[in-house]
Amino acid sequence: MSTLSEQERLHHFRNMKVGTANGPFEMAPWQTAYTSNDAHDEKDVVEELTARLSRTLDTVKDVIADSIVPSHHATPFSHLRMIDALSTDIAQIRHFYDLALHKLRCQVFASNALVAPITRIPDDIMAMVFEAAADPLRKESRFLYYLLGSNTHSNHRPSQITIAAVCSKWRKLAHNTPELWGTMIINETLVPEAVDEWCLRGKNAPLDLVLTLQNCMEEARSHKIAFLNRVSHRLRSLKLLGHLPSLDHAAEEWSEPAPHLQKYEVEHNGCACTDVTTSRHVTTVYIRDPSSLPALRSFTIYLLSPWRTVPTFEGCFSGTLEVLSLRFTSSPLPDLGATLRLLAGVPALRLLRLLGVKFCDKVHTEACPTIDGLDAVVLHQLRTLEITSSYNYSCNSAICYKWLPLLDAPKLQTINVNNSQLWQREICSIDRQLTS
Template structure:
């Protein structure tokens, strides 16, 4: 392998740089504290093979486009002073420089870092952001996490994911609308345990909306949100008990999503709510794939009625 020319090594490294990483968080229940997964990047692997690979990797911009920004509790406790907590992270600056002009995929675990300091490093490169994942300890930390991003253009941003590690008790902080017209290419949104109310709808380019145990709006508010997303093709709803009351359709017309191709519904219920009312919320004539997770046997009997020809 030491006989491979640098040009071929570079091509191999570039191919490895596009490997997909598993999601850092996966909420399986609305109440259990989410654990953030540790992910080792392909870049870290090749940097530790040998001196030559390290030198080639340093000069391969594609290897430096993924930034998992976090700090362990132990590293936080070992900082000499508060000033060091607020200082820029040198390795982040290094990644931004070595990635040159390529699109950036960024994840922020906000628990033990200075959000303001990190965004001061990232915002000058906001035109390169391709995906942004923000992990906060609780929903009450969301205003602080988003305050630095007001009116910051991110024209290349395609994916936005925000997760609260703790359950929210359906209490949302007051937030003004966010990303209104600043991310015209935003097509994929995933929200875990946070509110929809701060997100600026309509989102005309939205194709995938993934909502897991969020702070739900009312039925009318949800209908207004989705009516402005004519290209929505994939909808994932992981629902808890609070949604059963807030999303009650009653005698109102179903929410029309004519472009929807895929729908997934998972009901985490403590008590009597069933999944059947949620099937009646939407009018989805183009649906091709329906996934119902953790459905009870009694629910199946009710569901089959909807599929009789």
């Protein structure tokens, strides 16, 4: 590769990135997915290309030989049939040629990328490198570090700012790549001017947003909800974290369409605010109606709070959801019947997480009163079920799993319950009772 001219290098690189072979083939490391160099092994393809070329040349040589030394068996019509039949072989040769060329390009660039001068890397490739190193806009604090990433250094600044300070070329490239500015974590201490500038550079690129509503002052909440409505059309994922009254108001005041929102998460926590201008009266389920979010595929909700009446979520979830995470608390015990009715409204689920579950406290009784009179819910598309219990993590034998058979999932492939397999004994016992 080092012997190629810059023009040849760019020619091969761009063709490798696009690919010209018919049919599917593996991606290069700088495309949308990464595969190891073993997947780019060109040996088999080159051998196949050589074999096909050899057979085609042998056929052509036979036709030429017959033309020079006429045989009573060879006629122009037989030669015509032989040459015409080569069209399929030639098409296959072209296919294997393109595929071998693509694999060789991948191998060459994968093995020589580190020594290529960085100034010669095309702008679109450099933008992809910058995207891989991009950081969210955030005001670091001990409280927020777990929301996205694990960097707790208060003096850390986003890599995009450092990149833009290197030289005029990198600055122009960073400022002209909206995807670099697509993640934000907004809390009370983040400077509004920084939020506006970051949002401006992101233009209309998809936005992943974490918004905290930890202040029950109406002025603080209204400013954030106004921003949420302003960027709603860009949202790809959204996490709302805050006090229940503020989340309740946000559910009512966030009204702009979010046609591209795929992932939605709502987490509430306790409120100890002394300065309160937000009403503490909760009248809704503190989530926006998922049916108004047409692209939503993943939803996480913290369902219960031990210090207030639990609102109902029945009928609130979109039937197109594929991933649903429900987090419970054990005081008071959650309503299993309401949970089953909720799940019946999301038939397209492929992954279900039930976190902090404790539907029954009658652990040592043979019969479970919690499941009496309840019908199973059928989840035809469910592939994965993940469950964590809210107590006795170190003693799985003391956990009641008698409600599990009420989840009828004929295509279920994976179950993970507190990383234990002990629940299988209870399932087998229940099955024997049902069939006896």
